[in-house]
Amino acid sequence: MRHALALVVALACLQAVAARPVGAADADLAETLARCDSAAASPFDKERPPGVAGVASHEIDPAVAIPACMAAVRAAPDVPRLWYQMARADLAARRFDEFRDMAARADALGHAGGTHALGQSHEAGHDGSPDLGAARTLYERAAAAGFAPAMVDLGVMLEDGAGGSADIAAANAWYLKAAEVGEPVAMNLLADNLVAGHGIARDAGAGARWYRRAAEKGDSFAMASLGLLLELGDGAPRNLKEANDWYRKSAAAGNRRGMRLLAINLETGNGLGKDSRAAISWYKRAIEAGDVMSMRLISFSYFNGTGVPKDPQEGLYWLRKAAEAGDPAAMVTLGVRYAAGSGVPLDFDRGLDWLRRAAERGDARADTALAVLRDTGNGRPACQGVLGRYHEVGTTYDALPARFSRNLPAFREVCAGLSGLREDDVRRCYLLNPGGAGDFVRKVRKQCR
Numbered sequence: 001m002r003h004a005l006a007l008v009v010a011l012a013c014l015q016a017v018a019a020r021p022v023g024a025a026d027a028d029l030a031e032t033l034a035r036c037d038s039a040a041a042s043p044f045d046k047e048r049p050p051g052v053a054g055v056a057s058h059e060i061d062p063a064v065a066i067p068a069c070m071a072a073v074r075a076a077p078d079v080p081r082l083w084y085q086m087a088r089a090d091l092a093a094r095r096f097d098e099f100r101d102m103a104a105r106a107d108a109l110g111h112a113g114g115t116h117a118l119g120q121s122h123e124a125g126h127d128g129s130p131d132l133g134a135a136r137t138l139y140e141r142a143a144a145a146g147f148a149p150a151m152v153d154l155g156v157m158l159e160d161g162a163g164g165s166a167d168i169a170a171a172n173a174w175y176l177k178a179a180e181v182g183e184p185v186a187m188n189l190l191a192d193n194l195v196a197g198h199g200i201a202r203d204a205g206a207g208a209r210w211y212r213r214a215a216e217k218g219d220s221f222a223m224a225s226l227g228l229l230l231e232l233g234d235g236a237p238r239n240l241k242e243a244n245d246w247y248r249k250s251a252a253a254g255n256r257r258g259m260r261l262l263a264i265n266l267e268t269g270n271g272l273g274k275d276s277r278a279a280i281s282w283y284k285r286a287i288e289a290g291d292v293m294s295m296r297l298i299s300f301s302y303f304n305g306t307g308v309p310k311d312p313q314e315g316l317y318w319l320r321k322a323a324e325a326g327d328p329a330a331m332v333t334l335g336v337r338y339a340a341g342s343g344v345p346l347d348f349d350r351g352l353d354w355l356r357r358a359a360e361r362g363d364a365r366a367d368t369a370l371a372v373l374r375d376t377g378n379g380r381p382a383c384q385g386v387l388g389r390y391h392e393v394g395t396t397y398d399a400l401p402a403r404f405s406r407n408l409p410a411f412r413e414v415c416a417g418l419s420g421l422r423e424d425d426v427r428r429c430y431l432l433n434p435g436g437a438g439d440f441v442r443k444v445r446k447q448c449r
Helices: 002-019 022-040 062-075 080-092 096-108 112-124 132-144 148-160 168-180 184-196 204-216 220-232 240-252 256-268 276-288 292-304 312-324 328-340 348-360 364-373 380-386 388-398 408-415 423-432 437-445
Strands: none
Touching: 022 062, 022 080, 062 080, 080 096, 080 112, 096 112, 112 132, 112 148, 132 148, 148 168, 148 184, 168 184, 184 204, 184 220, 204 220, 220 240, 220 256, 240 256, 256 276, 256 292, 276 292, 292 312, 292 328, 312 328, 328 348, 328 364, 348 364
């Protein structure tokens, strides 16, 4: 009786399936695939269906994408893009073993995105240790197939000489190809090299245009870089209002450099209402995001009592934190302060140690300081000797026409004599010293007195 009942049920089910229109089954399959496409398709996948915009990697929600794409690959295992999208979902969930396996399935089916993802797995060492040579080979294959993210990663490896020989010109060529199809990271990297003249003729105007295109696509790094060019009038007409607007957008998007640049201009009132407290708030947010330079900058605020109560101990804490995090400029400042007993207990040997560490990282100011300190005794006279180069720069500056005293390009030209200064240091010194470079040099000369 039980068997007869089971047979009746089975026949009923078969009849129901037979009665179900073929179009309904097709619609169900299409809906299953669409859910995976909506959750994890790449904006640069040429195989994604028409009308599917794609999702940036950092915007994938694995709680939605993993079940959607798991159902899709089960329903249509012969569709290559679905395996790649499953890999993207696994990566978003930091399921690295699954990511590698799904990428390998997509690669085996000939999907360029899968080839690129497998390269990423090799580069990250998901098999146990990184294999940069294998990663680079896979990136080359995927880039040749026209997959823009692979062009970017291949360009970075060519620029760095990772997994093979370095070729900066070839790196820039790949960045350009990827930028031309709308890859914002490629736009940003290409712009960086155009502005710096790195492996390509310097063209700040072209760099500014690529930064703008990337910024308009939401790239927070490009927002900060475009803002800086607009502030300096380099490659674009100087426009402080627009520069600060881009800094705010970059900072709001969580970019630590945008936060720092906004903080500098709030602290100095450069194109904004001067607001030292707001500056401190942005410095702190940048520090929370991992910005080492902001540690050094906030230390000066505590030393000087700008936006916070004057607190040399807190200033020393942040300066030391920046130095310990590897910032050469902080190491030099800390070294000179210890060698001179300026704002800190006099400790000549500790000062030498910090200067040596900075010199090991290629900071030319540290080399000069060490050369002087080795030939002089401990204490303030030694620090005065260290700053002899600043005296020379002061003399050079004083020879410039007075009308250049508030001119940033002239200030930068003078500060070129202080090798190792970063662009943000130059800007900050200029903005905080309305008397211009000469005033800054005079203040530095007095540091050890």
